[in-house]
Amino acid sequence: MTHRPRPGSRLRRPFILGLTGSIGMGKSTAAAMFEREGVPVFDADAEVHRLQGPGGALVAAIEARFPGTTGPGGVDRQKLGGLVLGNRHELAALEAIVHPEVFRAQKKFLARHRARDVVVLDIPLLFEKGGWRRVGAIAVVSAPTWMQTKRVMRRPGMTYARLKAIRRLQVPDRVKRARADFVIDTGGPKSETHRQIRAIASCFRAR
Numbered sequence: 001m002t003h004r005p006r007p008g009s010r011l012r013r014p015f016i017l018g019l020t021g022s023i024g025m026g027k028s029t030a031a032a033m034f035e036r037e038g039v040p041v042f043d044a045d046a047e048v049h050r051l052q053g054p055g056g057a058l059v060a061a062i063e064a065r066f067p068g069t070t071g072p073g074g075v076d077r078q079k080l081g082g083l084v085l086g087n088r089h090e091l092a093a094l095e096a097i098v099h100p101e102v103f104r105a106q107k108k109f110l111a112r113h114r115a116r117d118v119v120v121l122d123i124p125l126l127f128e129k130g131g132w133r134r135v136g137a138i139a140v141v142s143a144p145t146w147m148q149t150k151r152v153m154r155r156p157g158m159t160y161a162r163l164k165a166i167r168r169l170q171v172p173d174r175v176k177r178a179r180a181d182f183v184i185d186t187g188g189p190k191s192e193t194h195r196q197i198r199a200i201a202s203c204f205r206a207r
Helices: 026-035 044-054 059-065 077-084 090-114 145-153 160-169 173-179 188-207
Strands: 017-020 041-043 118-122 137-140 184-185
Touching: 017 026, 017 188, 026 041, 026 118, 041 044, 041 090, 041 173, 044 090, 044 145, 044 173, 059 090, 090 118, 090 145, 118 173, 118 188, 137 173, 145 160
Parallel strands: 017 118, 017 137, 041 118, 137 184
Antiparallel strands: none
16 A cells, blocks of 8 residues: 655644545445544535435525425435436536535534544545545545446446446546555455555554
8 A cells, every 4th residue: 555645734633534436336334444443534425414314404405496306304315316417507506505514514523633643534526526635645445346336236216327327427436546545445355345444544543
């Protein structure tokens, strides 16, 4: 494993490790393993779910912009996804509602853990939305394409057309791997993935 520090990253506290990976690559599993190693993790997806869930802060704004996509349970993600996937204009409108709130929550997380040596920002679209510029190093989770497809197709409501549309929005796995400081292989036993994460966590503790 190699690490190429970004400008100014040595002066930061906590050190920010960006964790990302394409859909179905095992990022949530990797994030949970970092937490087991005692590293605080900000889960951007979980924050979006909270903001869009029952009583969530963004439900009213999303209903106003995308009528009929919310209910007592908050945002109906399948209905909303049907409107924005493959439609750049509608997707941009949704992101303009969601991203500022997630960024605010991220800033609060960093302030809360400012005394820690290292934290993880678990951000699915780290490369796609420019978040890579704000981290000290990047860890990418990766698995073979056939395994990714198998995992994703187990999800409720998933279709091959939907998966294809999601992949079009994401930087290809091979590009992410090339730009990563650490590549975490999630294609083998979980014990091997955990070993890799333990080694990464240890290297930052030594820092």
